[in-house]
Amino acid sequence: MTKHNCAICGAEIGLVSEQKLADGNFICRKVCSKKTFKIYDKVNATLGDVTAHIEQVEKGTRIWNELLLPLKKAKDKKQKLKCLGTGGPLLYVSPSTGLVALVETNYKFFLFGKTQKACVYRLADLMQYTYEEEKVKGSDGKMETKKYCAMMFKDTAGMYGFRLGVSNSQSFDSIEKYFDTLFGIQKTLRNSFKNAKRQMDAIKSVTSAAKAAAAGTLDEEQAAATVGALDASVYGDRTEWIRKADEALAAFQ
Numbered sequence: 001m002t003k004h005n006c007a008i009c010g011a012e013i014g015l016v017s018e019q020k021l022a023d024g025n026f027i028c029r030k031v032c033s034k035k036t037f038k039i040y041d042k043v044n045a046t047l048g049d050v051t052a053h054i055e056q057v058e059k060g061t062r063i064w065n066e067l068l069l070p071l072k073k074a075k076d077k078k079q080k081l082k083c084l085g086t087g088g089p090l091l092y093v094s095p096s097t098g099l100v101a102l103v104e105t106n107y108k109f110f111l112f113g114k115t116q117k118a119c120v121y122r123l124a125d126l127m128q129y130t131y132e133e134e135k136v137k138g139s140d141g142k143m144e145t146k147k148y149c150a151m152m153f154k155d156t157a158g159m160y161g162f163r164l165g166v167s168n169s170q171s172f173d174s175i176e177k178y179f180d181t182l183f184g185i186q187k188t189l190r191n192s193f194k195n196a197k198r199q200m201d202a203i204k205s206v207t208s209a210a211k212a213a214a215a216g217t218l219d220e221e222q223a224a225a226t227v228g229a230l231d232a233s234v235y236g237d238r239t240e241w242i243r244k245a246d247e248a249l250a251a252f253q
Ligand SMILES: [Zn+2]
Pocket: 006, 007, 008, 009, 010, 011, 027, 028, 031, 032, 033
């Protein structure tokens, strides 16, 4: 039987204790694989992906323990964390720092302490939160439908997307509404005047850019303004969220 060596720590690993990665590398289950999130898809990840994720977890866990966890018990309502999701890792949103943390809790022994690891993201980088369902076979052999809020963050090394477990589609709706409100996005037909104006600005900007493109006079500045106007209408204005997150993260660079 061929033995492999862990591509991260170098330990010799056997068939049972090895985890094969997408690029053919192997890592050990005993130490290195445990540094990743359980939901992290190692089978489809390369060695570079896994090491980026492990760095993300090390940094995120530090930020969680030193900055965010203390806010969980904050007396000031504005500083409190909002906890979302159910089942696996939970998502904690910190509007006062502009950060979100996906936190996995592992219980060492029954009732005798726990360890937590975290991936921390800038709220401003949250690009997608959509509803997903998946039919899976439960432990009793019956089919059950799992429900998720699928989330995607831009400009993020490591695990940039994941599915947060939700109990039903109504709890997804309230999560969607929560983020829409934070970003000032209104998806309902009852658009406010402000939002309608913003969309009009976006449409106008795109129309004039399209005309300029047809005439061959579209310049880079105009193109950037168009993208900016569209972004603001779809994703909301995130300037304030970027400022808050950068301020909070400055101590952890
Ligand atoms: Zn290892």
